[in-house]
Amino acid sequence: MxxxxxxxxxxxxxxxxxxxxxxxxxxxxxxxxxxxxxxxQEYKEVDVLALPQAVKDAVMTDMTGATTEKAWVKEEEGTTTYKLSLVVEGEKKEAFIDEEGNWIEEEK
Known part of the structure; x- marks a missing residue:
């Protein structure tokens, strides 16, 4: 028991x-x-075709063969940052870039 x-x-x-x-x-x-x-929520989705030419050029130049699936924009303190969903060699990646085409480290 x-x-x-x-x-x-x-x-x-x-x-x-x-x-x-x-x-x-x-x-x-x-x-x-x-x-x-x-x-x-900080980023607002934008049309990929509406991205600044500097951003498009940076993707084409620095990430040969990459395609941009989606894009978001955030404006704060006078700075515009784009968050991109990219397909690079069959892999999905996320990247951050400013309006002048300068790559930014991933935000936390």
Missing amino acids: KRLGITLVAAAGMFLFSQNVQAQVEEIEEMESTEEISQE
Whole structure:
């Protein structure tokens, strides 16, 4: 009878532990999703054809064979930054560039 009691207590403990872990995982996923949404809200989608010529030239020159799938723009403090979704040699990449065609390190 003692073994049955111990088994039930152990099973209940494992159940509670797994529920706690699942709740933590869901909380982390929700936080990551919120961060992605807030970052994307800073940028407004623009037509790829409407990109400045300097940006188009930089993509053609520096990333030979790359195509721009989507583009977003963010203007703050007098600076215009473009976020580009590129396909380079079959791989999707994300890049940041200013309106003059200068590449910018990935923003965090």
